[in-house]
Amino acid sequence: MKLDRYDLKILEILSRDGRITKSKLAEAINLSVSPCWERVRRLEKAGVIEGYGARLNTDVLVKRTPVWVQIELKAHNAESFARFEALVHDTPEVTECVAVGGGVDYLVKFEATTIDTYQRLIDEWLVSDVGIERYFTYIVTKTVKRPSASISIDDLAT
Known part of the structure; x- marks a missing residue:
């Protein structure tokens, strides 16, 4: 799908403010309401x-x-990765998980009600047949920046 500057600007604005009114969005990109909203619907339909x-x-x-x-x-094979990733999906306390390259295979974020709850979970993982060789735990002491879905038009243009 080819995106022009209006589409890119719409995406930039909606990524920051999904509740913006049709008229304010149209005004922000210098289009009238109907053509602006047709573009939004086209972007939605295209996924x-x-x-x-x-x-x-x-x-x-x-x-x-x-x-x-x-x-x-x-082990580093498709079966081992699939088994571990299935466990991740089945653990509601896991809120994020990414596979990474380098010295470790995964970074996993748990959000538990207490440290004891986390420790019980990781102990269960260790005795399960998921194949964890080693793990290192990092308790968050302060969140410096939360993930955001907002994007800039410069990100989209590249």
Whole structure:
């Protein structure tokens, strides 16, 4: 799908403010409301815009302790990776997991109600047949920056 400067600007604005009104969005990109909103619908239909949502401050709702864990598996084959990734998907306390290159295989973020809860979870993982060789735990003491879905037009133009 070819995106022009209007499409790119729409995406930049909506990534920062998904609740912007049709008229304010149109004004921000210097188009009238109908053509602007047709572009938004086209971007939605093409799957470029997957949906809209709210960023929740979960700390206000439930106090959780974030813990990052580096994990290295014993075996490095498709079956081992699939088994580990299935366990990750089946563990609700895991909020993020990425496979990485380098000295470890995965970085996993747990959000547990207590450190004891996290420790029980990792102990269960270690005695399971998932094949963890070693792990290193990092307890988060302060969140410096939270992930954001906002993008800039410069990111989109490249």
